[in-house]
Amino acid sequence: MNDVMGNDATSTPLGDSDIQAVAKLKDGYDRLRAELGKVIVGQEDVIDQLFVALLSNGHVILEGVPGLAKTLMIATLAKCMKLSFNRIQFTPDLMPSDITGTDVIQEDKSTGQRALKFISGPIFANVILADEINRTPPKTQSALLEAMQERQVTVGTERHTLSQPFYVLATQNPIEQEGTYPLPEAQQDRFMFKVFVAYPSYDEEVQIIERTTVDVQHEVEPIFTGDEILGFQHLVRRVPIAQDVLRHALDIVRATRAREEYAPEFTRKMLTWGAGPRAVQSLVLGGKALAVIRGRHHVAAEDVRDLCRPVLRHRIVTNYSAEAEGYTPDRIITEILEAVQPNETEVARNERFSKLLSA
Numbered sequence: 001m002n003d004v005m006g007n008d009a010t011s012t013p014l015g016d017s018d019i020q021a022v023a024k025l026k027d028g029y030d031r032l033r034a035e036l037g038k039v040i041v042g043q044e045d046v047i048d049q050l051f052v053a054l055l056s057n058g059h060v061i062l063e064g065v066p067g068l069a070k071t072l073m074i075a076t077l078a079k080c081m082k083l084s085f086n087r088i089q090f091t092p093d094l095m096p097s098d099i100t101g102t103d104v105i106q107e108d109k110s111t112g113q114r115a116l117k118f119i120s121g122p123i124f125a126n127v128i129l130a131d132e133i134n135r136t137p138p139k140t141q142s143a144l145l146e147a148m149q150e151r152q153v154t155v156g157t158e159r160h161t162l163s164q165p166f167y168v169l170a171t172q173n174p175i176e177q178e179g180t181y182p183l184p185e186a187q188q189d190r191f192m193f194k195v196f197v198a199y200p201s202y203d204e205e206v207q208i209i210e211r212t213t214v215d216v217q218h219e220v221e222p223i224f225t226g227d228e229i230l231g232f233q234h235l236v237r238r239v240p241i242a243q244d245v246l247r248h249a250l251d252i253v254r255a256t257r258a259r260e261e262y263a264p265e266f267t268r269k270m271l272t273w274g275a276g277p278r279a280v281q282s283l284v285l286g287g288k289a290l291a292v293i294r295g296r297h298h299v300a301a302e303d304v305r306d307l308c309r310p311v312l313r314h315r316i317v318t319n320y321s322a323e324a325e326g327y328t329p330d331r332i333i334t335e336i337l338e339a340v341q342p343n344e345t346e347v348a349r350n351e352r353f354s355k356l357l358s359a
Contacts, residue, residue, distance in 0.1 A: 012238075012240055013240055013297070013298075014238060014239065014240065014297050018235060018238055018297075019297060021231070021232070021235050022235070022239075022292050022295070022297055023295075025232050025235070025292055025293065026292065026293060026294075026295040028223050028224055028228075029051065029293045031223050032051070032080050032081075032223040032224070033047060035076075035080050035220040035221055035223060036073070036076055036077065036080060036220070038218040038219075038220055039072065039076045039218050039220060040069060040072065040073050040076060041200060041204045041207045041208050041211065042200050042201065042204040043069075043073065043197065043200075046062075046073070046195055046197055047073070047077075048290070048293070049193055049195050049307075049310050050073075050074075050077060050169070050195070051077075051289075051293065052193075052286050052289040052290050052293065052307070053167075053192050053193050053286070053289075054165065054167055054229065055229075055232055055233055055236045055289035055292070055293070056192060056233070056236060056282070056285045056286050056288075056289045057165070057233050058191070058192025058193065058282065058285075058286070059148050059167065059168040059169070059170070059190065059191045059192055060168075060169050060170070060191060060192060060193045060194075060195055061133075061169075061170050061171075061172060061183075061188070061191045061193070061194045061195065061314065062074075062169060062170070062171045062172070062195050062197055063171070063172045063173075063174050063194065063195070063196055063197065064171075064173075064174070064196065064197030064198070065173065065174065065199075066173060068197045068198075068199070068200075069208075070171050070197055071087065071129060071131065071171070074127065074129050074169050075087070075129070076220055077127070078126065078127040079220050079222065080220050080221075080222055080223050080224070081222060081223065081224045081225070081226070081229060082222040082224070082225050082226060083125075083126035083127050083165070083167075083226055083229075084125040084126045084127070084163070085125055085126070085127045085128075085129070086122040086123070086124075086125040086127075086128055086129070087122075087128075087129040087131055088122050088123075088128065088129065088130055088131065089131050089132070090130060090131060090132050090133050090134075090135050090136040090140070090141075091135060091136060092135060092136060092137065094136045094140050095140060096139060096140050096142070096143035097121070097155075098121065098140075099121050099122065099123050099140065099143045099144065100121045100123055100143055100147070100153045100155055101118060101119050101120040101121035101123070101124070101153070101155060101160075102118075102119060102121070102155060103116040103117065103118050103119075103155060103156055103158075104116070104117055104119055105117075116156075118155060118158065118160065120160070121153075123143075123144075123147050123153060123162065124153075124160075124162060124163065125163070126163060126164075126165055126166060126167060126226060127167045127169070128166075128167065128168045128169070129169055129170075129171070130144060130168060130169070130170035130171070131170075131171050132171055132172065132173060133170040133171065133172060133183065134172050134173075134180040134181055134182055134183060135180055135181070136181065137181050138181055138184065138187075141181065141183060141187060142187070144168060144170075145187060145190060147162060147166070147168070148168050148190050148191075149190060151164065151166050163226075164226070164230055165226060165229050165230055165233065168191075170191070185273070185315075185317065188314045188315070189276065189278055189314075189315055191314065192282045192286065192311070193282070193286075193307075193310035193311060194310055194313050194314035195310050232292075235292070236285065236288045236289045236292055237285070237288070239288040239289075239291060239292060239297065239298065239299060240297075240298050240299070241284060241287065241288060241298065241299040242298070242299070244342075244343065245287070245299050245300065245301050245304060245342070246284060248301050248304060248340070248342045248343075249280055249283040249284050249287070249304045250280050251340050252283070252304070252305075252308060252312075252336060252337070252340050253274070253275050253279045253280045253283065253312070254274075255267060255274075255336045255339065255340050256271060256274030256275045256279075256312060256315075256316050256332075256333075256336060257271075257273075257274030257275070258271045258272065258273070258274060259274075260274070264335075264336065264339050266332070266335055267332070267336065269321055269322075270318060270319065270321055270322040270325075270327050270332055271316055271317060271318060271319065271322070271332065272317045272318070272319045273316065273317040274315075274316055275311075275312050275315035275316055276315070278315075279311055279312055279315050282307075282311045283304050283307055283308065283311050284299070284304070286303075286304075286307045286311065287299040287300075287303040287304040287307060288303075290303045290306065290307060291303045301342030301343065304342075305337060305342070308333055308336075308337060309330055309333050312329070312333050313329040313330055313333065314329075316329050316332065316333075318332070
């Protein structure tokens with residue numbers, strides 16, 4: 001993810017054309033959610049986070065038990081935006097070339113000469129579903145890293161550029177962990193969000209059963225094109241953020257670092273490692289995207305705080321004390337949010353840090 005920590009550009013108001021584009025995006029997103037609602041029941045927060053990541057040019061890990069329509073949700077989202085979609089089922093015997101593609105020797109029948117020709121793999125699509133990514137060894141998992149970070153694939157000595165927008169959504173099953181290969185922290189950090197897909201409510205499950213046990217097909221209409229999404233990604237980066245909101249995002253992330261001198265006592269007790277600079281970038285850029293789909297032209301502290309759990313839960317490493325006392329990453333993030341409040345003046349911030357330091 002590119003650096004988003006600008007200087008004066010962070011507080012420059014949007015122009016008239018950008019304000020019109022924000023209104024167009026907000027209206028389009030409302031229609032997109034209505035289209036998704038024809039197929040997907042509930043999961044509004046998950047859909048919001050998926051779209052925010054797309055507008056931020058980021059990638060997402062989705063974690064949930066089987067049968068929660070994760071694949072259907074992603075495929076339907078791609079249809080609503082006229083984006084090409086490929087699903088890659090990760091298995092223990094999957095090889096990197098099965099994802100990226102490979103060079104093959106082809107013979108020209110007219111001349112008899114042989115030459116290498118690149119045959120592209122399933123990674124060459126706008127939206128990639130990496131299904132059960134933790135069921136394949138790290139060597140194959142790492143085949144995604146260059147594509148996610150650089151938007152390109154290197155095979156042999158040749159680099160092949162991926163089409164834009166490029167969006168990876170990886171799924172993980174939180175149960176049945178035998179035979180899995182957990183993603184290293186460095187690889188997880190490449191994902192902007194880790195999103196939990198929860199069970200539906202009682203009423204939502206009734207609707208799911210009613211919809212899926214009848215002979216009716218629900219088709220969705222495309223709302224956005226790939227070019228429009230690329231334009232919106234640039235628009236999001238121009239959304240202004242005040243210095244106090246930017247610093248609030250930074251304060252939250254720095255509070256996760258157990259070795260920081262200003263870290264709260266419970267952070268030092270419960271965490272081995274905290275989140276790095278990519279977490280701040282994700283909070284700021286995600287906050288801009290969330291503000292836009294909420295119809296605002298600037299980032300508020302609530303936009304940043306609402307994204308803290310999906311941004312931070314896979315970037316902090318708990319220790320044995322946390323496990324012994326039943327502290328999950330989300331619970332630790334909740335306590336950090338209670339300790340680090342928005343709209344602080346510089347004096348109040350220094351006083352709070354002094355208290356934490358003397359605790």
